[in-house]
Amino acid sequence: MNTVTLSKGEFDALIAARDEAHAERETLKGQLKVVTVERDLLKEKLAAHLRQLFAAKSEARSTDQRDLFLNEAEALAPAGTPVAEEATPEIDVASHLRKKRGRKPLDPALPREVVRHELPESERVCAHDGSALVEIGIEISEQLDIIPQQVRVIQHQRVKYACPCCDEGIKVTPAPARIIPKGLLTESALAWVVTSKYMDALPLYRQAALLGRFGGDLSRNTLAGSIVKVGQAIQPIINLLRDHLLDADLVHGDETVVQVLKEPGRAAQTQSYLWAQASGTGPPIRLFGYAPGRGGTHGAKLYAGIKSGAALMTDGYEVYGGIAQANGLTHLGCWAHCRRYFVEAEAVIPKAARSPEQLATRFITAIGELYAIEALARDLAPKQRLALRQAHSKPILAKIEQLLLEHLHSVIPGSLLGKALHYLSAQWPKLIRYVDNSAWPIDNNLCENAIRPFVVGRRNWLFSDTGGGANASANLYSLIETCKANRIDPYAYLASLFRKLPTAQSADDFEALLPWRLANPTP
Helix, strand or coil: CCCCCCCCHHHHHHHHHHHHHHHHHHHHHHHHHHHHHHHHHHHHHHHHHHHHCCCCCCCCCCCCCCCCCCCHHHHHHHCCCCCCCEEECCCCCCCCCCCCCCCCCCCCCCCCCCCCCCCCHHHHHHHCCCCCCCCCCCCCCEEECCCCCCCCCCCCCCCCCCCCCCCCCCCCCCCCCCCCCCCCCCCCHHHHHHHHCCCCCCCHHHHHHHHHHCCCCCHHHHHHHHHHHHHHHHHHHHHHHHHHHCCCCCCEEEEEEEEEECEEEEECEEEEEEEEEEECCCCCCCCEEEEEECCCCHHHHHCCCCCCCEEECCCCCHHHHHHHHCCCCEECHHHHHHHHHHHHHCCCCHHHCCCCCCCCHHHHHHHHHHHHCCCCCCCHHHHHHHHHHHHHHHHHHHHHHHHHHHHCCCCCCCCCCHHHHHHHHHHHHHHHHHHHCCCCCCHHHHHHHHHHHHHHHHHHHHEEEHHHHHHHHHHHHHHHHHHHHCCCHHHHHHHHHHHHHHCCCCHHHHHHCCCCCCCCCCC
């Protein structure tokens, strides 16, 4: 057996090489961990992006979504469902008897045309003794009828008068005041165009095509110009609505993007914003304000003059914090927005790996417990609601806070779950304030629900052409959503408003035209 003898220098070199290899291996292991984390983050972002593109937009969990576009009839009426038949009004034989189950009767307020069906004279004979039959009653059944759009022309004839003795005494009956001087569309027609676009999300080119089928040959540009003018004409009503909103004890705020193509000094691709505000107390008011940006200067203008000491409910956008501090407001946080982060974090977990023990799922479950209490408290008196929150919501909040503190620094900050935890941590003081006042809400859903119709409509018309058009759209959306919040028919209100607004002179005249004050609006 040969023995290898190493000099001290060779031995030291081997030891150094071993240590260097060990250090390099540790470096590689560290780099592998970094690469693995980066890979996992990218896979998570990819899954979230794919879900945003292709998955159902609802935040409901474990719900199968159906395609109600091409398959609407089959989805809503499975095989074997009977075809809707004539509606027969139900009559209670006795008050204690249960009503017959069936289809909802037709609205009794709808106009009705009676079609009477009688037997021929030759058949009004008794088959047993040949006596003439007499009428003893009727059987009623009802069908819903739809009359297509009726387009007509209102011809205004202004009578001219002249003196028979001279040529100097000619007079002409003055033209009636109109919301758009010399406008082509009547007030009812304007109301139809506005509600079709801003309530039914029907773009103007489709409206023009629809009217063309019934003889109303109007261009899209004519409709667009009329909308801009009427949107500007209602500015006094919008100003009054803003005064009432800023005087509320609770105001909700949110914003969404809108693209405006032609603005001086800005590229067509630049994003602009529609700021939404909703009153949480007093008359229900929904306001939208257009701004070319999302910065604090734009938001400050919309909240200038807000009641000091009021509460402001928003998401975590930092500009609202500055607005609340500058105006002495109590800033409330939105639990629905917070929950959304955890739903997104849970959604990227493979279904096979999901369990109630997943951290995101535990937060979602706890937040759900808060909402369960709110569902119970909805119809309670203020004192009872506050007591319920103090007794049951506070312990759940303590549980959520403990869970947050345990895991805040153990999750990668850049991951979806890490972002959810850090958002919860940053918003925590604002999120827990609602339990101390029975009038304060748990979330900002009131404002988000008001802004949703705009988001749906934006998918149809995509952009506004000019800043003036965006301002007009904001004003008209404000009236539409305020009418809906007050359970007023937007079309009937706008038709009445457009007729009465040109004759309003004083502040009291304009005040009487607000949605909840205008008595008996008629189309």
